[in-house]
Amino acid sequence: MKFWSRVAAIAWKDVVSELRTREIIFSVLVFAVLVLVIFNFAFDLAPDQMLQIVPGILWVAFAFSGVLALNRAFIPEKEENCLEGLMGCPVGREAIYVGKALGSLFFMVLVEAVILPVFALLFNIAVLQLEVIVVTLLATIGFVAVGTIFSALAVNTRAREMVLPILFLPIITPVIISAVKASSLVLVGSGWGGLTSWLSILAAFDVIFLVVPFLVFPYVIEE
Amino acid sequence: MRPRILLVLSTLLILAALFMVFVYVPTDAEQGNIQRIFYFHVSVAWIAFLAFFVTFVAGIAYLAKRNPFWDMVASASAEIGLVFTTLILITGSIWARPMWGVWWTWDARLTSSLVLWLIYLSYFIVRSYITDEERKARFAAVVGIIGFVDVPIVALAIQFSRTQHPSALIFEGGLAGSMLVTLLVSIAAFTALYLLFLAVRVHLKEDESELNSLKEAMRE
Amino acid sequence: MNSNNLGYLFAAYSIIWLVVLGYVFTLIRREKALRKEIAALKEGMKKA
Numbered sequence: 057m058k059f060w061s062r063v064a065a066i067a068w069k070d071v072v073s074e075l076r077t078r079e080i081i082f083s084v085l086v087f088a089v090l091v092l093v094i095f096n097f098a099f100d101l102a103p104d105q106m107l108q109i110v111p112g113i114l115w116v117a118f119a120f121s122g123v124l125a126l127n128r129a130f131i132p133e134k135e136e137n138c139l140e141g142l143m144g145c146p147v148g149r150e151a152i153y154v155g156k157a158l159g160s161l162f163f164m165v166l167v168e169a170v171i172l173p174v175f176a177l178l179f180n181i182a183v184l185q186l187e188v189i190v191v192t193l194l195a196t197i198g199f200v201a202v203g204t205i206f207s208a209l210a211v212n213t214r215a216r217e218m219v220l221p222i223l224f225l226p227i228i229t230p231v232i233i234s235a236v237k238a239s240s241l242v243l244v245g246s247g248w249g250g251l252t253s254w255l256s257i258l259a260a261f262d263v264i265f266l267v268v269p270f271l272v273f274p275y276v277i278e279e
Numbered sequence: 280m281r282p283r284i285l286l287v288l289s290t291l292l293i294l295a296a297l298f299m300v301f302v303y304v305p306t307d308a309e310q311g312n313i314q315r316i317f318y319f320h321v322s323v324a325w326i327a328f329l330a331f332f333v334t335f336v337a338g339i340a341y342l343a344k345r346n347p348f349w350d351m352v353a354s355a356s357a358e359i360g361l362v363f364t365t366l367i368l369i370t371g372s373i374w375a376r377p378m379w380g381v382w383w384t385w386d387a388r389l390t391s392s393l394v395l396w397l398i399y400l401s402y403f404i405v406r407s408y409i410t411d412e413e414r415k416a417r418f419a420a421v422v423g424i425i426g427f428v429d430v431p432i433v434a435l436a437i438q439f440s441r442t443q444h445p446s447a448l449i450f451e452g453g454l455a456g457s458m459l460v461t462l463l464v465s466i467a468a469f470t471a472l473y474l475l476f477l478a479v480r481v482h483l484k485e486d487e488s489e490l491n492s493l494k495e496a497m498r499e
Numbered sequence: 500m501n502s503n504n505l506g507y508l509f510a511a512y513s514i515i516w517l518v519v520l521g522y523v524f525t526l527i528r529r530e531k532a533l534r535k536e537i538a539a540l541k542e543g544m545k546k547a
Binding site: 202205206209212213214215219222223226227229230233234237253254257260261264265268269272275276278 | 342394397398401404405408409410414417418420421422424425426428429432433435436437439440
Binding site for chain 2: 504505507508510511512514515518519522523526529530533534536537540541543544
């Protein structure tokens with residue numbers, strides 16, 4: 057249980073410190089809304105045509121906001137040299153990975169919880185369906201699972217956070233593809249049945265990319 | 280030495296493969312002569328995959344043993360893999376043009392190859408942004424491991440979302456005997472070529488390392 | 500149709516071999532430059 061209490065402590069610390077200052081969360085939310093607005097100008101489509109690109113717009117917004125959110129996971133630690141303190145205990149390193157991932161998950165879910173209703177409002181499309189929410193959650197888990205380890209890695213390179221998108225966007229293409237395809241299917245009326253293949257891919261991705269980074273993370277923050 | 284044997288072997292196999300592709304194997308009924316690209320296009324793809332597998336294994340070996348040799352193997356193999364992946368894209372594009380009239384199409388195989396190319400490009404971008412050799416090797420190993428594990432899922436996800444490319448002819452058993460043999464010889468030829476490149480490239484890295492040690496020693 | 504496509508076939512194979520040979524030549528060139536540099540350094544060290 058010591059492991060989970062450390063994980064909770066790390067995640068809680070991140071959440072609380074961010075909620076106090078509200079630096080990043082506010083910019084990320086505004087950024088996400090801006091992405092939606094820009095897409096509206098970029099694609100001036102009739103409502104029935106919108107359905108085709110709606111999931112894509114959503115996930116572009118989530119992906120880019122997600123990168124911003126993931127960056128804040130390790131930059132402050134690097135700057136304040138907090139990691140050494142966290143790394144003392146034997147279960148320290150893996151707990152850092154899970155704790156940070158949970159923190160990023162919280163942020164992304166927060167952003168999604170705001171953006172989905174805003175989207176429904178601005179574009180008049182029923183995105184607030186249970187299927188869409190489940191798909192989004194599964195995808196976000198995969199997103200932060202990979203993003204957290206690469207964020208820790210990126211912060212320790214010369215280009216720092218700039219490397220993160222280059223590094224991890226190609227890796228998470230299955231997540232984006234599955235989320236977008238599954239969401240499109242939901243929006244044209246498919247029930248859970250039509251989503252099984254995409255949900256399986258998302259689930260498989262989540263499992264694999266929670267396990268592998270978990271095993272490999274200690275090597276990233278070794279020093 | 281061993282590179283020399285590989286050089287002879289590669290040359291012989293390549294000549295054999297070229298003969299089989301251009302003289303021995305019959306012309307495809309449907310696609311005509313352009314179909315002959317298939318043999319080298321597929322061989323190159325298999326070798327790229329092999330190269331990244333070697334990077335994956337060498338990365339694990341490095342993290343376990345911390346011997347710089349494994350990092351040399353990993354990065355040499357990734358470099359060769361990247362060159363071969365570029366060839367997949369180029370030959371795939373040249374094949375696409377007469378087949379479908381366009382230089383590029385977002386079909387399953389080409390898209391997966393593009394993502395593969397981007398993943399291994401990022402492998403080198405990460406390496407270039409780190410100066411400390413030990414950290415470079417360690418981080419590259421992590422990227423190589425996660426990247427390789429990702430490859431099957433990427434291919435699967437993209438395959439689910441597209442259906443234009445001729446699906447794996449080999450596994451469907453739709454290949455005539457002569458075509459299968461030609462393909463196998465092509466794959467063998469490129470494998471020999473890959474091993475030759477790997478041996479030479481690692482040798483080159485060892486020399487670079489020797490040079491750096493000498494320079495270090497001189498400074499003292 | 501066949502003769503048109505032969506052009507593409509030729510292009511594909513040429514590019515493969517140009518890339519492969521080009522890679523081989525860059526490797527050989529770097530190897531030679533390295534050997535020269537190592538030899539020069541070793542000479543310098545002997546004198547020192």
